[in-house]
Amino acid sequence: MEKAPETGIEESSSPNTSQDDHKQWIEAQDDLKRRLVTEDDFSWKLSKENEEEEEALLRYVGGVDISFSKEDTSVACGTLVVLDIQSQDLQVVYHDYYLVTLTVPYVPGFLAFREAPVLLELLERMKKNASPFYPQVLMVDGNGILHPRGFGLACHLGVLADLPTIGIGKNLHHVDGLTYSGVRQLLETKENCTEDFITLSGCSGKIWGVAMRSTKGSLKPIFISVGHRLSLVTAITIVKMTCKYRVPEPTRQADIRSREYLRKHQTGMSE
């Protein structure tokens, strides 16, 4: 028999340490990442090229989010909404909730292992019921490739559900030398110039996404990154089509409704 090499980390002898978990999580991410597609890969169009063929237009855009109970922080409500972007006011045509108790902790860089199972369940449930509103693209409250290993929650979800996804971050995940103050400076510099967003290129030269001031009145940007099966340009276009406020409507509605659900379905009579 051989003695385990001195790695400084207990392996077979001790129960799962967080170190081991992280190692397995990294392997799982790298594994799934091989299936990641970061180019446009869908059949619909963003605008009609001819006067005919309206059926090919993008219509159903989904949004997912999870909110947590303030009393019991392991109690969470996952929410899936779908908006009809062809309707005048971005109508919500579908919503569903999933109340769960989460056991997996939040660890920066591993958000998907905590949240993806809940969100996948909502998608699968919808598919089983053969809903006519199944989303053609999904906006995720969390990053796509803007992630330490280029595989955030939006990618994770996109690959597992085989669905085009867009990552929407409300805070910057510091990666590849990107800093919040650096982004702010660039946004101020570009303020009077061409676009309302700046490209997030790190020290390595890799493009991770963009920081966008989605509303004129919002100084704080949102961080858009490719999730799965679409390009950054397409992601930006779709976000712009759905931005009434700082956070695009699909994820915003998911957020609002999941909080509301928790508020109503809680044992608020605890005295």
Next chain:
DNA sequence: GCGACAG
């Protein structure tokens, strides 16, 4: 050693 670290 110190700081940073999506939700």
Next chain:
DNA sequence: ATCTTGTCGC
């Protein structure tokens, strides 16, 4: 993520 009211402004 969550704890939290009013308030200044279009």
